[in-house]
Amino acid sequence: MREGYIPTITELQAFSACARLGATTRAAHALNLTQSAVSRSVGTLEERLGVRLFHRVKQRLILSDAGRALHRDVDRLLEDLQQAAMTVMAFGGHADVLRLAVLPTFGSTWLVPRLAAYRSVAPNLTFDISARLDVVDFEADGFDAAIQRGDHRPPGAHADMLMEEQLVVLAAPSLLEGRSVLADSELSHMPLLQQSTRPTLWLDWFRDAGLDSRTILRGARFQHFDMVIHAAIAGLGVALVPEILARAALAAGDLVLASERRLVGDQPYTLIYPHRSQQREGFMRFRGWLLQQVGDEALISRR
Structure with a gap:
């Protein structure tokens, strides 16, 4: 599309306000502009696109078929622009x-x-963090790095293994009824909390124990591990979760180990990043700090 066909933000705002309010006077009041400025913007937009966007009926603006087609996209575009501006402003x-x-x-x-401790290392750097379960496309999504399970690297990306995943069985103390730990045969008769994005965890656990996983009692199902952990604290069942994610609940006594066994996950936690991130001092400093944190975590785990 030639640049001359691309509407300006002012034209789109005037069009959107007129479509929503049905009159240039009301649109002008909403946009804090003069009526002539709004009428001129709408007229310029119609001339630019070569179509009539409104029917003028008794001082009322009624969207034409072309106007209705454009209106579906204009409000979304303006909302995306506003969200992008607010995101940048939030960087403070x-x-x-x-x-x-x-x-x-x-x-x-x-x-x-x-991350609070990281401020002493890089006080001028801030973060924009999103939760992601699926593989990241660094070019399309614009992320500088991802922390995921496994080595899901797109072409040209790099990966640093952070730590293995150690899965443990946890339960609220009241659910164990005074017992310190349960045998796997006892666990199979307990309500076993499910993690919906990793539905085979309990199957892997009992297969590793040499038991028929078809006989296990399945409990409630949750999307994320933090939901599983809170469900276990509430006494809804027994959880099989990465130990590193449940340390706070274990330290507080909200949960206790319900089995002496551990299961090593099939994929480690990994820092993945595109080649361009290596050119950023801020990222490389964060990467070094993160690897140091992982090293400290390994020392704690061995004690």
């Missing part, structure tokens, strides 16, 4: 912003609580 003057895609529960329980 920080020029260096890292956009990260992070596994939801790993982000909320492990990464975010540590």
Whole structure:
């Protein structure tokens, strides 16, 4: 499309207000403009596109077929522009912003609580963090890095393994009724909380124990591990979750280990990033800090 055909923001705002309010006077009041300015913008837009966008009926503006087709997209475009502007404003003057895609529960329980300490390392850097379960397309999504399970690297990207996943069985103390741990045969008769994005976890657990997984009692199903953990705290059943995500609940006594066994997950937590991120000092400093945090975590786990 030639640049001359692309509407201006002023034209789109005038068109949207007229379509919504049905009159240039009301649109002008809503936009804090003069009526002539709104009429001129709508007229210029119609001339630019070569179609009539409104029917003028007794001082009332009625959308034409072309106008209705355009209106469906214009409000979305204006909303996207406003959201983009608000996002940038929310950075609060920080020029260096890292956009990260992070596994939801790993982000909320492990990464975010540590970010306050990172301010002493890089006080001029801030974060834009999104929860993602699926593979990230760095070019299309604009992320600087992702923390995921496994090595889901697009072409040209790099990966640093952070830590293995250690899965443990947890329950509220009241659910165990005074018992310290349960045998796998006892676990199979308990309500077993399910994680919907990883539905085979309990099957893997009982297969590893040499038991027929078809006989297990399945409990309520939740989308994220933090929901599973809170359901276990509420006594809804037994949870099989990564130990690193449940440490706070274990330390507080809200949950206890219900089995002496552990299961190593099939994919480790991994930092994945495109080649362009290596050119950013802020990212490389964050990467070094993150790897140091992982090293400290490994020392804690071995104690």
